[in-house]
Amino acid sequence: MNRVLITGLGMICPLGTDKNSSFASALEARSAIRPAPADIATRLPNVLVAPVAIDPESVLDKKYSGLDRATQFALVAAHEAMTDARITTPPRDATRFGVFVGIGFGGAQTVDGLYSRFFKMLHDPTQAHKNPTVMHPLSVPRMMANAAAATVSMRYGLRGQSSTYSVACASSAVAIGDAFRAIRHGYLDAAVVIGTEAMLTPGSLMAWNALRVMAKPDPTDPAQSCRPFAHDRSGFVLGEGAAALVMESQARATSRGPTVFAEMGGYGCSSDAEHLTAPSVDGQVAAMRQALYEANLAPEQVQYLNAHGTATDAGDVTETQSIRTVFGRSADKLAVSSTKAIHGHLIGAGGALEFALSIMAMNSGSLPPTAHLQKADPRCDLDFVPLHARHGCSIEAVMSNSFAFGGSNASLLARRYTP
């Protein structure tokens, strides 16, 4: 079996426009959460969002204008990761180079835009002479869930497997895990893996609002509204953006000599088979244990865990219990934080973003805190690195959890690379 290395990282997310600015914001606990823009706030005044600060079109070639926003995010993050890893276009081994994408609600922005256009035209007397059903001819290839994978494959001339995973909040964690397996078992030699999501649209925010899982706005500072593990937490805030990783076999990487960020240690995935939205300890424990087993690591050999930590009542308590079950006596020595407090819940992109932040934490020895955690829920009794980053840590291995609606659980484990 091949050892699998991570040789490129890229991000465009609410925290920043690249990985370094994003990680710096994570360490400073600089929250990107804010009230929704006027078109949404008019009818949903309590909805908060964590938007990406720049228009992705502003940093992309004009030929990518009009693509779904999630595809644009994917292109930006992939570019940073591919540049990092010094991948030539096309790579010489293009048929052995794959694309794996995780996205929860593919095409959300395009579909929402299509309905907005239809109803706007239908009710606009100045447009009465027009047929409101006339739509942009590329609406379908823009909204299809694999639009990002297709566009990235074409941009870099990657001719290996291109697969898209839609596993709600675990989408990109599963994409990373399956890319890892494909390289580990020799089906591919390299892959770019991207998590992306762009659904801060009126239509999807109405739907999320109806589910009653969204954080209530903090009366004094909306930026502090999402408080994972806190006694007064009230849910999560929807975010958007993308993160990308380049993964390659040790043999491929060694022949080129790029910077190695980490070695993929292990991957675990499981299904609760219990409830559409409620989490389960058994399923989460199974995912984390598989990842540790594959990495051949004992629980005490992992020093940092980026929790799924959505700040829902059930989610945070269940994850705390699951971590205690898996880590046993070493649970009290494990640093756990949820960066969702400041970048929001990126759904399909969350797994990739949080795993990438974890790898940067390992390499820098600085752990991003759980922001806004003044007083923990007594049922959440781990070391959550409250409020402030912890520097000078010696980290050998990190874990990142993504637990999805639908009961799909994924855990990823990365370790420091030693040839």
Add this chain to the structure above:
Amino acid sequence: MLEGIIKSYLIDRAGVDPAKFDRPDLHVSDLELDSLGLIEMLFEVEDQFGFQIPEPMRFLTMGFAEMVAAIEATVRDHHDGQLPAINATRASD
């Protein structure tokens, strides 16, 4: 007017060399559009006039001037022989 809409799409969005339009015998095939590019170009007109232009692939075998004339004829057919003024407020991209 129609020619302006079509040309600005071709130059600004599809990356067609503006010098090509100086040639009186310019053929649609010289624009090197694939089938998606062709219907995307037609959408610029469809969006302005609010209807879907039928049989798009017929334009691929025409000269450029012939295609513009055929599109104009289609628009006029749809509007009782008139070519409506372009509405400044477009529904969207």
